[in-house]
Amino acid sequence: MTDLFANLWLGFSVAAHPYNIGFCLLGALVGTLVGVLPGIGTVATVAMLLPITFGLPPVGALIMLAGIYYGAQYGGSTTSVLVNIPGEATSVVTCLDGHQMARQGRAGAALSIAAIASFFAGCVATVLVAALGAPLTSVALLFGPAEYFALMVLGLIFAVVLAKGSVLKAMAMILTGLLLSMIGSDLETGAGRMTFDLPELSDGIGFANVAMGVFGFAEIIRNLEISQESRDIVQSKIKGLMPTRQDLVDASGAIARGTILGSLLGILPGGGAVVASFAAYTFEKRVSKHPERFGTGVIEGVAAPEAANNAAAQTSFIPLLTLGIPPNAVMALMVGAMTIHGIIPGPQVMTKQPELFWGMIASMWLGNLMLVIINLPLVGVWVSLLRVPYRLLYPSIIVFCCIGIYSINNSPTDVVIAAMFGLFGYWLIKHDFEPAPLVLAFVLGPLMEENLRRAMLIARGDATVFVTRPISAGLILVALVLLVIAALPMIRKRRDEVFVE
Amino acid sequence: MPDDAKSSPRGGGFQFKVRGPRDFYGGLVLIALAIVAIWASGDLPGQAGFAFGPGTAPRMFATLLAIFGALVALTGLFMDGPPIEKYALKGPAYVVGAIVLFALLIRGASLDYIGVPVQLPALGLVPSTFIAFMVSIMGSSEMRWIESLLAAVAMTIFCVVLFVYLLQLPFQLWPWV
Numbered sequence: 237m238t239d240l241f242a243n244l245w246l247g248f249s250v251a252a253h254p255y256n257i258g259f260c261l262l263g264a265l266v267g268t269l270v271g272v273l274p275g276i277g278t279v280a281t282v283a284m285l286l287p288i289t290f291g292l293p294p295v296g297a298l299i300m301l302a303g304i305y306y307g308a309q310y311g312g313s314t315t316s317v318l319v320n321i322p323g324e325a326t327s328v329v330t331c332l333d334g335h336q337m338a339r340q341g342r343a344g345a346a347l348s349i350a351a352i353a354s355f356f357a358g359c360v361a362t363v364l365v366a367a368l369g370a371p372l373t374s375v376a377l378l379f380g381p382a383e384y385f386a387l388m389v390l391g392l393i394f395a396v397v398l399a400k401g402s403v404l405k406a407m408a409m410i411l412t413g414l415l416l417s418m419i420g421s422d423l424e425t426g427a428g429r430m431t432f433d434l435p436e437l438s439d440g441i442g443f444a445n446v447a448m449g450v451f452g453f454a455e456i457i458r459n460l461e462i463s464q465e466s467r468d469i470v471q472s473k474i475k476g477l478m479p480t481r482q483d484l485v486d487a488s489g490a491i492a493r494g495t496i497l498g499s500l501l502g503i504l505p506g507g508g509a510v511v512a513s514f515a516a517y518t519f520e521k522r523v524s525k526h527p528e529r530f531g532t533g534v535i536e537g538v539a540a541p542e543a544a545n546n547a548a549a550q551t552s553f554i555p556l557l558t559l560g561i562p563p564n565a566v567m568a569l570m571v572g573a574m575t576i577h578g579i580i581p582g583p584q585v586m587t588k589q590p591e592l593f594w595g596m597i598a599s600m601w602l603g604n605l606m607l608v609i610i611n612l613p614l615v616g617v618w619v620s621l622l623r624v625p626y627r628l629l630y631p632s633i634i635v636f637c638c639i640g641i642y643s644i645n646n647s648p649t650d651v652v653i654a655a656m657f658g659l660f661g662y663w664l665i666k667h668d669f670e671p672a673p674l675v676l677a678f679v680l681g682p683l684m685e686e687n688l689r690r691a692m693l694i695a696r697g698d699a700t701v702f703v704t705r706p707i708s709a710g711l712i713l714v715a716l717v718l719l720v721i722a723a724l725p726m727i728r729k730r731r732d733e734v735f736v737e
Numbered sequence: 738m739p740d741d742a743k744s745s746p747r748g749g750g751f752q753f754k755v756r757g758p759r760d761f762y763g764g765l766v767l768i769a770l771a772i773v774a775i776w777a778s779g780d781l782p783g784q785a786g787f788a789f790g791p792g793t794a795p796r797m798f799a800t801l802l803a804i805f806g807a808l809v810a811l812t813g814l815f816m817d818g819p820p821i822e823k824y825a826l827k828g829p830a831y832v833v834g835a836i837v838l839f840a841l842l843i844r845g846a847s848l849d850y851i852g853v854p855v856q857l858p859a860l861g862l863v864p865s866t867f868i869a870f871m872v873s874i875m876g877s878s879e880m881r882w883i884e885s886l887l888a889a890v891a892m893t894i895f896c897v898v899l900f901v902y903l904l905q906l907p908f909q910l911w912p913w914v
Contacts, residue, residue, distance in 0.1 A: 291904050404808050405760070408767050411802040415774050415795065422781075422791035429791055430777040453832060460828030460876055627880060628888045631873040634832060635866050638839040639896055643906050651840035655833050662829060666822055667763035689789045697787035 244366055247594030251602050256299055259292065260599045263300035264607050267307020271327075272315050272618045273629065278308040278326075279672070280455060282569045283447040284633070286576075287640035294577035295592050299599040301573055305566055306358065306549045306600065309509060310607045313350040313542055314618050317343055326509040326545040329517040333530065333537030345479040346538050347615060349487050351608050352479075353543040357495040358604035361550035364499055365557070366597050369586060372558035376583035379559075381691035382701050386711035388684045391561050393715040394504055395673045397722040406673050409664075413674035416441060417681025424689070436649040443572040445641060445650050446678055447565075449657020450664065450671040452637050456630045457662045483535050490520050490536035491543045498544030502551030504563065509545040509552070516544030550600055556581055557593060561680070565672045568679040576644075757818020764810025771803035831876030839869040844909075861909040862901070866893045 250256060270281040282304055289297035312327035317334035330350065337346040379387070396406040419430045420440025431437040479487070497519060498512040520540040521530045530537050553570075555563045560582030562568040574581050579589065586593045611618075641651050664671055695701035703709045755761045774795060781792025812818075840846075845859030860868075870889040874880050900906050 288899075288904060291906065402760070402809070402812070404805060404812060405763070408764075408802065408805040408809055411798055411805055412767065412770065414798045415771075415802060418778075418795045418798070425782075425791050427781060427791040429781060429795055430774060432777060453836065457825075457829045457832050460832070461825045625879070627874065627877040628884070630877070631835070631870045631885075631888070632892045634835055634873045635839070635869045635892060635896060638836055638869055639862070639866065639900055642840070642843060643900065643908075646844075646907075648840040648844055648846065651843075652837055655836040655840075658836070659829060659833060662824075663766075666824065667759045667766075668819075669763060685794045688794065693788050697784075 239370070240366060243370075243590065243594050244598060246590060247366075247596075247598030248602075250295060250591045250595030251299070251598035255293075256296055256595065256599060257602065259296040259300040260303050260603045261606055261610075263303020264307040264310075264603045265610065266300075267304035267309075268311035268314075268607065268611060268614075268618065269621065270304070271308035271311020271313075272621055273624075278305060279447065279565045279569065279675075280451040281308065282566055283444060283451055284637055284640055286444050286447075286569060286573055287643050289573060290576060290644065294574075294579060295595050297573060297577060298570070298592065298596055299603075301570060302553070302596060302600060303603045306546060306603060307607060309542075309545050309549050310351065310354055310611055311618065313354070313538075314347065314611070314615060317346045317350065317538070318615075318619055326513050326549075327541070329513050329541045330538055332517070333533050333535070336531065336533030337535070337538065340533050342533070345483050345535070348612060349479050349483060349535055349539050350542040351611055352484075353487065353491045353494065353539040354546040355604050355608045356491050357498060357543040357547035358550060359601060360495050361499055361502070361547045362597060362601040362604070364551055365554055365600070366594075368503075368554055369558055369593065369597070372554065373583040373586050376559050378707070380705070381687040381694065382705050382708045383711065385684060385687040385691055386702055386708040386715075387559065387561060388680050388687070390711045390715040390718075391555075391563060392673070392677055392680065393718050394563070395676050397718050401668055401670060403719070403722050405669055409669055409671070409674040410677040413677025414681045414684070416446070416674075417678045418685065423682065423686060436647075436653075441653060442641075442644065442650055443569075443679060444644055445654040446657050447569060447572075447675055448637050448641060449654040450661030450675065451565075452633065453655065453658025454661025454665060454671070456633060457658060458665050459626065459630065479535070487535045487539035490540040493520065493523070494540035494543030495547045497540075498547030499551045501544070502548030502563075503554050509548040509564075512548035513541035513545040516540040546604075553596070553600075557585060557596070558583060560585075560683075562676065565675045568676050571679055755814060757813035757816050758821045759813065760816075760818050761810050761813025762821065764806045764808070764813055767806030767809065768803050771799045771806055774799035774802070827878075828876045832873055835869045835873035835876075838872055839865050842868060858912060859909065861911045863893055863897060863910050864912065866896050 251260065266285065267278075267281070270278070282301055285301070285304060289300055292300065309326055313330050313334065316327040316330040317338050320331050320335040334346045334350065337343065392410050396403055396410060417440070419437055421427070421438055422429055428438050494516040497516045498509075501512040501515060502509070517530075517537060517540055520536050521527045524530065524534075524536065526534075552563045552567055555561050556567045556570060560571075560580065562571050562581075571581050579585060579592070637654070638651055641654050642648065644650065661671055664674075691701055692699065701708070702712055778792050778795040778799065781795070782790040783792045783796065784790055841848075841857050842860040842865040843862065846857050848855045848857065867889050870892055871885065874885045874889070897910065901908050901910065
């Protein structure tokens with residue numbers, strides 16, 4: 237316990253460094269900005285801003301990227317409440333009751349409850365990350381290649397189970413991602429694989445190119461098809477930011493339940509903030525004494541999903557920081573960022589670079605505090621941003637991405653590759669394929685192959701090693717059970733319902 | 738639309754109506770992708786003794802992809818699904834065009850290897866950004882000239898300030914510097 241405090245103290249001393257506070261604030265602001273703007277998702281933003289962080293010191297870069305991520309969760313809720321447009325997928329459910337509250341003139345209460353719920357969830361999640369970090373890291377040290385491989389299989393299966401739509405298609409996306417990750421030089425022999433003798437492909441496809449293509453460019457191309465109808469902004473002045481005592485009492489239970497649910501779903505690989513917010517809303521409706529009132533502007537319907545998405549956004553750092561395994565696409569981008577700074581995510585981060593590990597955790601708490609302080613007074617500014625028409629927004633995003641990708645390696649080819657992935661992503665959208673599992677698999681691919689090969693070599697080519705070592709067998713078993721459950725038609729239906737709602 | 742698929746008259750012979758075209762054609766493309774991958778990794782050495790060769794994993798995953806692609810295509814064949822949405826041409830063409838133009842102009846490029854004997858000059862960051870912005874904005878049906886030009890200038894200035902002055906990344910700014 238004293239260790240925990242000593243570590244947190246170290247973390248705060250790192251996070252409180254003026255530079256790092258600056259990066260944290262910048263990240264939180266940019267995240268909110270992006271969260272507010274519909275049409276640019278969190279993944280796309282983190283991908284877009286990845287190149288910018290390359291020049292920064294590693295701690296600052298990661299603090300800023302983390303800030304963008306949870307800042308976006310806050311920003312998304314603002315537009316959900318005021319405009320009925322979810323800025324982020326994570327705040328889709330917040331629209332249901334949040335916008336109704338705004339129509340009844342209670343926008344201020346809805347926004348502040350969303351902020352309070354997020355802040356509370358953020359605090360709990362920060363402590364959770366700090367507390368679980370050390371024990372999980374020691375578990376990770378028991379892992380050999382077989383266990384790592386099994387764990388990654390489990391992570392990918394989680395991504396399949398929790399992706400919306402068909403299980404088969406999500407599996408196909410995972411395999412496509414794995415295959416794409418194998419383009420380039422072989423790790424062991426250096427042989428060029430599937431490079432078609434193009435020298436540009438000999439180093440493989442850059443992760444930022446894929447992410448920016450399928451999330452950034454593809455989304456833009458897609459959005460251009462949808463005519464931009466005028467947005468119905470709640471014009472009246474927002475009065476009374478503070479919620480009433482009754483509001484707080486009503487919301488407290490929902491906040492607590494949302495936080496717990498969100499924290500759990502965040503840790504699970506493949507989960508993350510989107511699933512957490514949906515699950516929390518559904519759960520809240522189920523335990524409520526008056527479920528029929530949901531959707532008419534009840535405060536629990538705002539508090540629970542907002543607490544859940546923020547908690548999940550933060551606890552999803554746990555598998556990344558302790559095991560080195562990204563549980564969702566944003567965390568996959570964080571892996572990309574860490575690798576570029578020469579940090580290999582995994583248990584060794586905590587022992588070898590404690591100031592990075594704890595500094596990041598402490599910065600999450602500081603970032604959440606800043607968000608509460610900056611967000612509520614700035615609501616008016618954020619809303620006025622919505623008046624920037626999309627026709628001016630998207631070319632800006634495009635040139636910004638182009639410069640960003642180019643600056644990573646000073647390579648024009650990378651920019652062209654990203655454009656091709658943009659078209660590929662557009663095709664995926666047209667055929668209802670989810671890009672998130674693809675990107676996750678793309679990041680995990682090299683790690684997975686390396687561990688698979690090592691495990692097979694150690695076991696002298698005996699593939700049963702994955703089921704004879706107990707930890708690995710357990711992980712594989714869980715993965716199989718999950719897959720079977722997801723494929724069962726009855727549960728599939730329920731799952732779809734959750735997403736439809 | 739699904740009604741149409743259900744009541745589809747089975748014509749003579751083995752005419753088969755594709756019930757879920759999105760899945761069906763999606764699956765077919767994935768199979769094609771898998772075949773390309775198997776072909777492209779065909780020259781790589783496979784398993785040697787206990788050790789995987791460089792070609793083992795790509796062929797393994799490509800085969801699995803082919804299987805799953807086939808399963809997706811089969812669901813599309815037998816289960817009702819939504820029709821394929823129309824592909825837009827204008828938006829993608831301008832967006833991709835803008836990105837590719839940026840890539841070609843920022844450092845200059847020779848178009849020799851697509852058979853056009855043209856050498857594009859290296860324009861540097863400022864003109865490339867401006868041009869990419871203007872080309873991409875033409876993909877929108879609501880484009881207005883004056884507003885667009887102003888926005889392009891503003892965005893170019895913003896990018897130069899951010900990337901060159903604040904982040905200190907090495908960029909050639911103009912064709913002559």
